[in-house]
Amino acid sequence: xFNYAYPHPALTVxxxxxxxxxxxxxxxxxxxxxxxxxxxxxxPGGFVQMDEGLEEAARRELEEETGVSGVYLExxxxxxxxxxxxRERVVTVAxxxxxxxxxxxxRAASDAEAVGWFGVDELPELAFDHSQIVQxxxxxxxxxxxxxxxxxxxxxxxxxxxxxxxxxxxxxxxxMDKRNxxxxxxxxxxxxxxxxKQREGQHRPAKLYRVKNPGRVDVIK
Amino acid sequence: xFNYAYPHPALTVxxxxxxxxxxxxxxxxxxxxxxxxxxxxxxPGGFVQMDEGLEEAARRELEEETGVSGVYLExxxxxxxxxxxxRERVVTVAxxxxxxxxxxxxRAASDAEAVGWFGVDELPELAFDHSQIVQxxxxxxxxxxxxxxxxxxxxxxxxxxxxxxxxxxxxxxxxMDKRNxxxxxxxxxxxxxxxxKQREGQHRPAKLYRVKNPGRVDVIK
DNA sequence: GCAAAAGTGTTCCAGATACACCCATGT
DNA sequence: ACATGGGTGTATCTGGAACACTTTTGC
Numbered sequence: 001x002f003n004y005a006y007p008h009p010a011l012t013v014x015x016x017x018x019x020x021x022x023x024x025x026x027x028x029x030x031x032x033x034x035x036x037x038x039x040x041x042x043x044p045g046g047f048v049q050m051d052e053g054l055e056e057a058a059r060r061e062l063e064e065e066t067g068v069s070g071v072y073l074e075x076x077x078x079x080x081x082x083x084x085x086x087r088e089r090v091v092t093v094a095x096x097x098x099x100x101x102x103x104x105x106x107r108a109a110s111d112a113e114a115v116g117w118f119g120v121d122e123l124p125e126l127a128f129d130h131s132q133i134v135q136x137x138x139x140x141x142x143x144x145x146x147x148x149x150x151x152x153x154x155x156x157x158x159x160x161x162x163x164x165x166x167x168x169x170x171x172x173x174x175x176m177d178k179r180n181x182x183x184x185x186x187x188x189x190x191x192x193x194x195x196x197k198q199r200e201g202q203h204r205p206a207k208l209y210r211v212k213n214p215g216r217v218d219v220i221k
Numbered sequence: 222x223f224n225y226a227y228p229h230p231a232l233t234v235x236x237x238x239x240x241x242x243x244x245x246x247x248x249x250x251x252x253x254x255x256x257x258x259x260x261x262x263x264x265p266g267g268f269v270q271m272d273e274g275l276e277e278a279a280r281r282e283l284e285e286e287t288g289v290s291g292v293y294l295e296x297x298x299x300x301x302x303x304x305x306x307x308r309e310r311v312v313t314v315a316x317x318x319x320x321x322x323x324x325x326x327x328r329a330a331s332d333a334e335a336v337g338w339f340g341v342d343e344l345p346e347l348a349f350d351h352s353q354i355v356q357x358x359x360x361x362x363x364x365x366x367x368x369x370x371x372x373x374x375x376x377x378x379x380x381x382x383x384x385x386x387x388x389x390x391x392x393x394x395x396x397m398d399k400r401n402x403x404x405x406x407x408x409x410x411x412x413x414x415x416x417x418k419q420r421e422g423q424h425r426p427a428k429l430y431r432v433k434n435p436g437r438v439d440v441i442k
Numbered sequence: 443g444c445a446a447a448a449g450t451g452t453t454c455c456a457g458a459t460a461c462a463c464c465c466a467t468g469t
Numbered sequence: 470a471c472a473t474g475g476g477t478g479t480a481t482c483t484g485g486a487a488c489a490c491t492t493t494t495g496c
Contacts, residue, residue, distance in 0.1 A: 447494095458484095
C-alpha cells in the first residue's frame with residue numbers, strides 16, 4: 001500500500017505507433033483483455049514507473065509492444081479529463097512514434113492480447129478517449145510533414161526518390177509532380193546518393209539515397 | 222490519507238504567463254515562501270484537484286494569480302523526470318497563457334508571496350526545472366507567431382497597426398518594414414477597422430482596428 | 443510652420459507550380 | 470521491340486523584400 005496526504009491521479013503513457021505498409025499509413029492497436037472496454041481496441045500504453053522518466057516509459061512500452069528501439073518518438077499531448085477512465089482518475093501523456101518500413105517485425109504481442117496494424121482510415125471503435133488522441137496525432141503528423149523533415153523517419157536505410165515521394169503522397173493524401181518533388185527534396189540537402197542502385201522489374205534501376213542525419217528532424221522553410 | 226495499490230506521482234500544472242508591457246515581453250513569477258528552493262522565483266502553478274480537468278486546473282491557477290479569465294491558454298509540454306522535485310515524484314503539465322496589455326491588474330498575490338513581472342531577457346534563477354519550461358514556451362511562442370494569428374491574443378480590444386507591429390518586433394526581436402507589415406497583416410483578413418481613431422500627441426491620428434474573431438487562433442500561410 | 447507619427451505603391455527576386463519527353467533495363 | 474518505371478529542364482506565377490515620400494494633427 002502507498003499512502004499520500006492528498007489524492008494522486010494514476011499516470012500512464014499511450015503511444016500512437018505509425019508505420020507505412022502497402023502505401024498505407026497504419027497504426028498499432030491492442031485488443032483489451034480486461035475491463036473496462038473489454039474486447040475494444042486501444043492504443044498501446046501503460047503505467048509510468050516511479051523511477052523512470054516519461055519518455056523512458058514511452059520507449060519501454062514501445063519496445064515491449066513492437067521490439068523496436070531508437071525510433072522517432074515525440075510527446076503529443078497530455079489528456080486528463082476526470083472520468084476518461086471509469087476506474088480511477090488516470091492522466092495519460094500521449095506520444096507518437098514513427099517506425100521505418102523495414103523495421104516491422106512486431107513480436108506477436110507481449111501481453112498475449114491481440115495486436116494489429118490498422119489503416120488510419122479503417123480504424124475500429126477505440127477505448128477511452130483514444131480516438132481523440134489518434135485524431136490529434138494525425139493532425140500533428142500532417143502538419144509536421146509540411147515544415148520539417150519528419151517524413152524521413154519512415155524511410156529504411158536506403159530508398160529511392162519515388163519511395164520517398166509515395167510517403168508524402170500517402171500521408172498528405174495528394175499526388176505530387178515528380179520533377180517538382182525531386183527538385184524540392186534535393187534542395188533540402190538532407191539526403192544523399194549512396195552510389196547503389198535498386199534493380200527490380202523490367203525498367204531502369206533507381207538510384208538509392210540515404211538520410212544524412214538519420215536521427216535528426218529539422219524545421220524547413 | 223489516500224491509499225493506492227501502486228505508487229502514484231503527484232500531478233501539478235505550471236503556467237508561463239506572458240504579457241507585453243513597455244514594449245517588452247514579460248512573464249509572471251512567484252517567489253517561493255517554503256522549501257524547497259525557498260526564496261527562489263518559480264512559475265505560478267499548483268496541484269491538480271481530483272475533480273477538475275487539466276485545462277480547468279491551469280485556468281484556476283491563472284485566475285488565482287492574475288485575476289484574469291478567458292485569455293488564450295495552450296498546453297505546452299509535460300515534464301516528469303524523476304528527481305525534478307526533491308520531495309516526491311511530481312509530474313507537471315506546463316501551459317502558457319497570453320494576456321492582452323490592457324488586462325494587467327494583477328491582484329497583488331493571492332498566497333501572500335511576492336509576485337513580479339520579469340522581462341524575458343532579465344529572468345532570475347528559477348526553481349525546479351522551470352527555466353527549461355520557460356525556454357520551451359519561448360520557442361513555441363516565437364514559432365507560432367510565424368505561422369498563426371497568435372500575436373493578436375496580446376492586443377487590447379482596439380489597437381493601431383503600429384502597436385500590432387511593435388508586438389511582432391518585440392517578440393521576434395527584429396525590425397520590420399512598415400509598408401510590408403501592413404500589406405501582410407491586412408491580407409490575412411483577420412482584423413478590421415473599427416471606424417474610430419486614436420488621437421494622441423502632435424501628429425496624425427491612427428485608425429483603430431479590432432480582431433474579427435477574438436478568441437480564435439488560426440494557422441496562416 | 444514645424445515636429446511627429448500615420449499612411450501609402452512599385453520594382454525586384456526567389457521559390458513554387460505547371461507541364462512532356464527521353465533513358466535504362468528485363469522479357 | 471516493347472513495356473515499365475526512372476530521370477530530367479523551362480516558362481510562368483506568386484508572395485516576400487527592398488525602398489521614400491506625402492498626410493494629418495498639436496503646439
